[in-house]
Structures are given as structure tokens and as C-alpha cells.
Amino acid sequence: MNGGKSVFLLSLGCSKNTVDSERLVGQARRNGLRFAENADEADIIVINTCGFIADAKAESIDEILAAVERRKNGDIEALYVMGCLSALYAAELRAELPEVDRFFGTSDLPEILELLGAAYASAHRHERSLLTPPHYSWLKIAEGCSRTCSFCAIPKMRGRYRSESIDDLLSEASLLRKKGVKELGLIAQDISPYGRDMYGSSRLDDLVKRLSDLGFDWIRLLYAYPLDFPLEVIGTMCDRENICNYLDIPVQHIVNRILSSMKRGIGKEDTVRLLESIREHNPDIRLRTTMIVGYPGETRAEFDELLHFVEAFRFDRLGCFPYSHEEHTTAYENLADDVPEEEKQNRVRELMELQEYISEEKNRAFEGTTLKVLVDEVEDGFAYGRTEYDAPEVDNECIIALGGNDIRPGDFRMARIDESSAYELHGKLVFPPAIEEKKKRPL
Incomplete structure (x- = not known):
């Protein structure tokens, strides 16, 4: 074990990287490792990098350099880097950043866990600790x-x-x-x-x-x-x-x-x-x-x-x-x-x-129709959600005025669309949702 030390994991890049990070956290927690909410509270930092295009590389490098400063100053005891950028540029990164304790590729989960003081359990390989909202x-x-x-x-x-x-x-x-x-x-x-x-x-x-x-x-x-x-x-x-x-x-x-x-x-x-x-x-x-x-x-x-x-x-x-x-x-x-x-x-x-x-x-074309919405976030009297036509993080939001109604993230609600813009729909709740007929959707 790692003696009760805490780990901060920064997961960058795409949803595929997110799944890799969730597998790491899931396996580590099975071994009793504790994860910090932010880098200031951590003894160990792990960065899961993206290396797809120049902007993603730059973000990964900037985060590594910030963590390197923490390592130099003695604020953390270890710094590990994993993921796509690390897989592609391992030799160059090792030469330029000797402060990083180890670099890993995209399929080195057992080795990372071992350094963290945990053991990889293949019997539990499907278990993940979600980094997305739970719904x-x-x-x-x-x-x-x-x-x-x-x-x-x-x-x-x-x-x-x-x-x-x-x-x-x-x-x-x-x-x-x-x-x-x-x-x-x-x-x-x-x-x-x-x-x-x-x-x-x-x-x-x-x-x-x-x-x-x-x-x-x-x-x-x-x-x-x-x-x-x-x-x-x-x-x-x-x-x-x-x-x-x-x-x-x-x-x-x-x-x-x-x-x-x-x-x-x-x-x-x-x-x-x-x-x-x-x-x-x-x-x-x-x-x-x-x-x-x-x-x-x-x-x-x-x-x-x-x-x-x-x-x-x-x-x-x-x-x-x-x-x-x-x-x-x-x-x-x-x-x-x-x-x-x-x-x-x-x-x-x-x-x-x-x-x-x-x-x-x-x-x-959606204005005047009623759509099923999955609520992602609730804030300041509004629910922010998505229709079936919108993926998380990259597509349209549907913004619904709560009007005092109790709605929580993960709820499905029917909303009548009153206004729209290029990347947003605005609507009002329709009740009762159990019997509301969904109007014909525009083609």
C-alpha cells in the first residue's frame, strides 16, 4: 500500500481517455487508495495526457510543467504521466522532464497501479469509478x-x-x-x-x-x-x-x-x-x-x-x-x-x-414541439439538459425554466420548446410527463 498517501488524477482529452482514467481509479480504490479533489491536497499526481493535435498536446505539456514545479518544490512526493502523449513521446519527455518519476503509455494500467501501491485485479477489470455525472x-x-x-x-x-x-x-x-x-x-x-x-x-x-x-x-x-x-x-x-x-x-x-x-x-x-x-x-x-x-x-x-x-x-x-x-x-x-x-x-x-x-x-423547426430532455445540471432556477439528438459536452443544450419545480440532474422531463438559437433550445416544463404525448418531431 502507499501508506495512506492521497492521489490526484488529472484526466485530459477525449471520452476514451476518461474511460482509462475511470478504470485506474476503480482499481486503485479497491486497494484502499484515496483520491484528492485537487492537486493542493495530493501527495502524488497522475496526469492522463492527450496527444491528438497541437492544442491538446500544448494543454498536456502545460499541465505537466505545472506539476513539475510542484515536484521541484517538494509539494508532492511523486509525479506520473500516462496516456497518448506519453506513449508517443516517451523518450523525448524523459529527456526534457527528468522531474517526472515515470512515463507510461496507454496500456500500462497494472504497472501504474503497482507504483501507486495497488495490485491490478483482472477479475474486476470491468469496474470503474465514474468521472462523468452519474446519469x-x-x-x-x-x-x-x-x-x-x-x-x-x-x-x-x-x-x-x-x-x-x-x-x-x-x-x-x-x-x-x-x-x-x-x-x-x-x-x-x-x-x-x-x-x-x-x-x-x-x-x-x-x-x-x-x-x-x-x-x-x-x-x-x-x-x-x-x-x-x-x-x-x-x-x-x-x-x-x-x-x-x-x-x-x-x-x-x-x-x-x-x-x-x-x-x-x-x-x-x-x-x-x-x-x-x-x-x-x-x-x-x-x-x-x-x-x-x-x-x-x-x-x-x-x-x-x-x-x-x-x-x-x-x-x-x-x-x-x-x-x-x-x-x-x-x-x-x-x-x-x-x-x-x-x-x-x-x-x-x-x-x-x-x-x-x-x-x-x-x-x-423545434419551436412549438415537445421533446424529452435529460437534465445534466440545475442552477439558478434553470435546468440545463439535452435531447436525444445531443451528446454530452459537444452538442446543443436545452434550457428549461424550473418555475419552482423540483428537478435534479439525471431526471427526464418533457419540455415544450418556445425559443431557439444556433446551439440552444429554450423551453418550459410540460406536465404530467407520464401521459404527455410527444408531438411529431420535425424532420
Whole structure:
């Protein structure tokens, strides 16, 4: 044991990192380790880093440097760094930051626990201490990635794609359900090929059906690669009320030359055909995507083609990143980062202004309708929640005036939408929720 010393864990980056951190905390607490609420109260600091793009790297480095100062000053007894940045740059970080006691990769949980004075228990590998609000959680259905996207170093950080077994995922999901989780988000670097490596064919649809049977109120699908997406999942989404009419499917670009250079394995025609087919199978679905602008060699004409596509297709949710020239990627090795940074930012701004207009128009269609809302937070007389069309942290909020009613985080309520903006819905409670009929949702 660690002699009663306290640990502060700082978890940075994506939801997949969050799951890794929750597993660490869960195992450590089984061994009696105590976790501090903030770094000032800790004897040991553990930082779970992100290394995906430049901004994420910078945040991770800044947090490490702040903790290094604590280590130098004797405010803490040990500093450990884990996660994607540590996996990719372990040698460089060790040379530059000797004050860090140990660096770990993304799959070194037993070794980290050992240094903390705890023992890894494989029999309890599905147990996690949630870092999210207790009413929603993530289920990581696979680790790593076997795609070869030119801009991405995730395969080098996390290895090749490895599906978790259906039985293991059902066990983990059952534990989450017993903890009171109402909304389960299925995540991986890519959920589309789930099961192919283990079972020889896609098993995503089977997994979704079996998770649906466990009784979660909402199940949400995130991070689906367009190539080889199992379309039968959309049919299941229509059949099962507790599977959200929502899909996060990062497209990244639409110009054939750029998609080919990105090594996405799918071109414009097949991408459009897939997206249209998804909407045809489920007219009520909301599609979220991600775009990259300023990719090496992207001309103004190619960016305009992307703008025209977004304007025509009208994604329900869209995020955009400026291209980041990352080491350990084939784009870094083979292409010149030749779009000026200022131009990249201008293109991000232009695309997001277009999306803001689209989002405003789509949200306006909700006005006058009644929607089911999951409350995430209650503050100053208002409940802040989400509809089934919105994932935590990245999508729209639905803001409901409480009017003196007792509402708590994790509650489901029906709300009549009176006003809207590009990224918010505003509504009033509808009673009684048990018998209120949900009005037809706008397409």
C-alpha cells in the first residue's frame, strides 16, 4: 500500500481517455487508495495526457510543467504521466522532464497501479469509478485503430484495432446500469468495424441490440468511420426506442483528391450515398460530423466544394478543426504544411458561420414541439439538459425554466420548446410527463 498517501488524477482529452482514467481509479480504490479533489491536497499526481493535435498536446505539456514545479518544490512526493502523449513521446519527455518519476503509455494500467501501491485485479477489470455525472457514461467497445489516415497518429499511440468481447461489454454495461447510468455512449476510435477482428464479421448491430435489452433509457452511437459502416444498425435504431436517433460519423472532407491523400478509403460519391441512405432509412436521425480544413494542398476551390457540400447536405451537428501537422503521421512525412495558419483559421471560421446558419434554421423547426430532455445540471432556477439528438459536452443544450419545480440532474422531463438559437433550445416544463404525448418531431 502507499501508506495512506492521497492521489490526484488529472484526466485530459477525449471520452476514451476518461474511460482509462475511470478504470485506474476503480482499481486503485479497491486497494484502499484515496483520491484528492485537487492537486493542493495530493501527495502524488497522475496526469492522463492527450496527444491528438497541437492544442491538446500544448494543454498536456502545460499541465505537466505545472506539476513539475510542484515536484521541484517538494509539494508532492511523486509525479506520473500516462496516456497518448506519453506513449508517443516517451523518450523525448524523459529527456526534457527528468522531474517526472515515470512515463507510461496507454496500456500500462497494472504497472501504474503497482507504483501507486495497488495490485491490478483482472477479475474486476470491468469496474470503474465514474468521472462523468452519474446519469451518463461511456462504454469503450474497442481499443486502437487499424485505419491509415494520413493526418492521425492514433495507431502509433494505441496500437491496432482490438474489439472487446460482447460478453465483457455486457458485463461492464450491467455494472454501469446498476450504478444508475441512464445514458450509455458507445465509443471507440472507430465503432464501424467492431467485432471483425474477433468474430470475423461486423457485430456492432448485435452488440447494440443486446445492450438495448439491458434497460438503459438512452444508448448513443459515436465515432463511426464512413467506410464499411454497418447500415443495419440504423434499422435497429428505428426499431428500438432507447437507441437515440443520433450518429456521430466524422467525414473529414468531401473532395476526392483530399480524401485520397488522407487515405480515408472512401470517396465523395460513396460518402454521399452512405449519408443519404442513413437519412432515407431513418428520417428522424440527427447526424454529427467533423471536418478538417487547411489540409496540405487544399485550394480555395476545394474548400469551396466542401462549403457547397455542407450547405447542400445540412448536417445537424458539425465540428471543424484546422489541419494540424503532426509528427508520426504520413502527412507529416510526405506533405508540406503549405496552407498558412491564418488561412486555416479563416476557413474554420467561414465553415462554422455556415453551420451556425444551418443550426439556427434546424433548431427553429423545434419551436412549438415537445421533446424529452435529460437534465445534466440545475442552477439558478434553470435546468440545463439535452435531447436525444445531443451528446454530452459537444452538442446543443436545452434550457428549461424550473418555475419552482423540483428537478435534479439525471431526471427526464418533457419540455415544450418556445425559443431557439444556433446551439440552444429554450423551453418550459410540460406536465404530467407520464401521459404527455410527444408531438411529431420535425424532420
